[in-house]
Amino acid sequence: MAASKVSAVPKGLGAMEDVAVAAKKGRWGFVQFFFVLSVVLCALLYAPRVFVLGPAHGVDVVGFFTAANSSEGTSSEEDGGRLVLDNQVHSPCASMRDHTICCDRSSVHTDVCFMAGDVRTDAASLSLLLFPPHDQQKQAPNGSSSTATEEERVRPYPRKWERFIMEKIPEVRLRVARPPDERRCDVRHDAPLLVMSAGGYTGNLFHAFNDGILPSWLTVQHLRRRVVLGVLSYNPWWAGTFGEIISGLSDHHVVDLLHDKRTHCFPGAIVGTRFHGILVVDPGRLRDNKTIADFHDLLADAYEKPKMTPEKTQAAPAETRRPRLGIVSRKGTRVIENQAAVAALASSVGFDVEVLETANGLPLSAWYASLSGCDALVGVHGADLTKFLFLRPGRASLTQIAPLGVSPIARECFGGPAARMGLRYEQYEVTGRESSLARRYAPEDEVVADPEKAKRSKGWGFVARVYLGGQNVTLDLGRFRETLARLHAHALLQRRRRGQLAEETRPKKR
């Protein structure tokens, strides 16, 4: 049923499928991939949920390999120095035993499997083999647990409900090694492995963070970089674009699992990544209660460390400047047609304005440098707004301009997440008169007059083609001035608060 609905929704998705298939054949074409995806955006994530998912399928039963007690009664004594692979509370794998494999398949988004013990790769079959300890091998060569002969399979990408993309993620096999199995380690690692994917929709910035980086962080941040990333669909574009963040996740070299034919050995492995929701970190699900602000710290460490800028010297002159406003400037679709007038208006309201062109070829570190200095960011809904993650939590604001028909998607993809990160969030809803669609449709046409109704009757393909792919905006300067004035007042208020905090030279933490 899901498949038929997907094929009824071609245009954006269809174009992407071609690209994705080309990618699978080994022709990466990342630039193209990026652009096609940018058109369809975050909505990709939204649409399948609305149109495809329907009632969730029966949740897979948790696979749980339990080694018999036999020779391995030792695990509990070693708890002190034991490697805790699974950081999620209430997970069936949170208390897994040594020398076992445990899979948590209870989420509709993602499957994650854990292997505790001596893990070795078999590149030819994209398998991870768990070798029992030597004494156990000798004493019970037949294997002490009959279920241990079964194989677990995982596609490590957190969009389990979306068959279209999951079919493009290679399947990793996990099993307990049996007597004929023998692997000599070519490379021995002293940190566990995380198997993740740099494929899927990762060519799109929103998906790169939502499906890749943030879930990986959720899964292994508790290991404090003592983890080896084993990456499927590893490619130079991914490594180059996210290099600093990758180094922030792991102290070790990345292993290109599909191309590296050596046998790598690890003291444990995690296959797949956790997922808490769209750009969400749910502290209640993490043993160490980490939040999205902690994820922001990862980005700050990744991008600020190399320059070694002492925070104090940077902060002081910044406070004497006018508040800084960044305007995300898109090309092609969802363009602000009167952007120059908007920038001039913002300047007259009291901002120093920086126009940030998307697809400008600048590295993320340059974006981080710009955005971390912004008091406010304004932009039309689009994948580049994912960079709100670079704004300063508890200090900056994000204003998303939602074109006609895009309002709920905008709120879900960036509005909620930005607010949870401690940013002041405002959504500027474009009216019919401000939309370029008013030039194509009569004012009383439901496309302009009642987008939510039009979306229900015309379907996802229409949303992708017209609302997302065929709409620009011309902001009403009178109305937008009010928004800008609020942003400016907020920026000044935040400064005063910081100033007061600085003056109270009492203990720093407050």
Ligand SMILES: *[C@@H]1O[C@H](CO)[C@@H](O)[C@H](O)[C@H]1NC(C)=O
């Ligand atoms: C395994 O150990 C538990 C307690 O440690 C015990 O209750 C159980 O009977 C044992 N199972 C087997 C198969 O020996």
Ligand SMILES: *[C@@H]1O[C@H](CO)[C@@H](O)[C@H](O)[C@H]1NC(C)=O
């Ligand atoms: C292993 O299994 C085989 C047949 O299944 C049996 O003949 C043999 O005795 C077993 N070995 C041990 C050590 O249990």
Ligand SMILES: *[C@@H]1O[C@H](CO)[C@@H](O)[C@H](O)[C@H]1NC(C)=O
């Ligand atoms: C996480 O939060 C829970 C509940 O508020 C608390 O009991 C626990 O001590 C916290 N853990 C850490 C590591 O802060």
Ligand SMILES: *[C@@H]1O[C@H](CO)[C@@H](O)[C@H](O)[C@H]1NC(C)=O
């Ligand atoms: C939106 O603006 C861009 C850039 O000016 C232009 O290429 C595109 O055709 C416009 N789209 C619509 C629907 O007017």
